[in-house]
Amino acid sequence: MAAGGLTAPNSIKHADFVGEIRNHVSTFLLSKTITTTIMTPENQNADHLFGGLNVKYELDVPLAPFTWYGLGGPAKVMVHPSNKSDLSAVIKRCWQDQWPVYVLGSGANLLVADSGVDGVVIQLDDPEFKQVEFNPSHMTAGAGVDLPQLVLQTARAGLEGIECLSGIPATVGGAVRMNAGGVFGDIGKSIHQVQVMDDRGMVSWRHHDNLKFNYRKTNISELFILAAQFTLTPQDPQSVKARIKEIFQFKKKSQPLAANSCGCAFKNPLKVPADVPKSAGMLIDRAGLKGHQIGGAKVSDQHANFVIANDGASTSDVLALLEHIGEVVYKQFGIRLEREIVVWP
Ligand SMILES: Cc1cc2nc3c(=O)[nH]c(=O)nc-3n(C[C@H](O)[C@H](O)[C@H](O)COP(=O)(O)OP(=O)(O)OC[C@H]3O[C@@H](n4cnc5c(N)ncnc54)[C@H](O)[C@@H]3O)c2cc1C
Structure with a gap:
């Protein structure tokens, strides 16, 4: 990388407002589960996938702690490559063996299926990246x-x-x-x-x-x-x-930043008739859906485009609520909302 050998300063004094965001991150990072590898035929598959490579991987890793929603099932395989050449080697193997690859950032825009993902999840969290x-x-x-x-x-x-x-x-x-x-x-x-x-x-x-x-x-x-x-x-x-x-x-x-969510659930529609609200949040609000709940998923009372996950929520609850919102808005305004949240798989 052209960024050379410089590393980011490691003693960053956070301002309060960034601290609030980071507290949320720390909470879910602290709750990360450490997994151990037990040999099963599936593990041997992954062993075959990465055989001969100097790559550390984990199996059946719960993804919920890696996402801001805190929902969803496990990744079949999870890899944290140490550098670009390890990443490249892993990617080549996945491509050859046709394993689906999922790239994980900080999980702030990800909703993972309750059944998890049957593939290789890769996170670039090594200091090298x-x-x-x-x-x-x-x-x-x-x-x-x-x-x-x-x-x-x-x-x-x-x-x-x-x-x-x-x-x-x-x-x-x-x-x-x-x-x-x-x-x-x-x-x-x-x-x-x-x-x-x-x-x-x-x-x-x-x-x-x-x-x-x-x-x-x-x-x-x-x-x-x-x-x-x-x-x-x-x-x-x-x-x-x-x-x-x-x-x-x-x-x-204007936004419920402390709640479990992915930020705005839907994109604002690009073209709307003059008499129709232009933002997805306004459309959902006008459709009377603020506070609407399915299972543990709820349309935020503060910002109608935030679908939040309360205790006991599942990904299915969130997906059902997103679908319901889409239907109601379409019926009322003739506008098809496009999801902003990325859903795995
Ligand atoms: C409280 C809250 C407020 C938010 N407010 C905003 C806002 O104001 N504006 C806004 O735009 N978004 C907002 N979001 C959504 C989210 O912050 C953004 O979408 C953000 O860009 C997600 O980054 P991430 O690293 O968490 O990516 P993830 O959520 O981990 O991944 C998102 C997508 O990016 C891909 N991806 C991640 N890393 C890489 C990589 N290195 N290479 C290739 N693909 C990659 C993933 O595969 C996935 O498709 C908010 C979310 C929350 C929880």
Whole structure:
């Protein structure tokens, strides 16, 4: 990676508002289950898959603790590669043996089926994928870098351009994949180039000239985002921090950030008749669905586009509620809502 050997500072003093987001992350990371490998015919399958490779993997790993929803079943195989060449070797094997591969960021936009995923889940959480490098007008960050921390680090470095991402839980890889953002802008607008790896393990850089960032999507078709380089502008750190805080406060006032959710469940429709609300949240609200509940899944009372999971909720509850919302909104307004949440498998 062009980010060279620099690692992100490890003693980052969080501002309160980022601390709130991180507390949520720590809670689910602390509850991570450590699994042991028991030999069964299926395990031997995975042994065959990775035979001869120096790769650590775990079997039947519960995915719920890796997601902000805290829901869903296990991954058949989970791998945390130590570097790009390990990742490349794993990907080649998966491709040869036709194992489905799922890329996990911080799980802030993921809903995992109750039955889990029958494939290989790969998370780029090794320090190798968390490197950050600053220069006067650019910043390069690995896919595994925590976005809220990066937003603050960038302010401290006296650079502006990604304050609009304040309060969005994500890794850099997940944020680029989703073109994360909101009313203040999205990540795509400051991306200079993105390093990717395809499903055969080949690494390349994609320059912004051949990148497209649209509303919550990009034209990046490669399996992995490995790193992103941002174009930023020098600015007084205090004014960047003030802007970050302002945007976070705006978000906090309107969204139930502490609840188990994936943020907005649906994308805003791109074309709507003049007399129909333009945002998915407004459509759901006008359809009278605020507070509507199926099992442990509930439409937030604070923001109608947040479907939250209360104690005892299952992924099936959330999916049933999403479907119900879609039907009611369509019946009432003739608008088909598109899901923003990524559902595995
Ligand atoms: C409280 C809350 C508030 C939110 N607010 C916002 C908001 O304001 N704006 C917004 O846009 N989103 C918001 N979200 C949704 C979420 O934060 C974003 O979609 C974010 O980009 C997800 O990043 P992640 O790393 O958690 O990705 P994941 O949820 O882990 O994955 C999301 C998708 O990205 C893919 N992916 C992840 N990492 C990589 C990689 N390295 N390479 C290739 N593909 C990868 C996954 O396979 C999956 O398809 C919110 C979520 C929550 C829980």
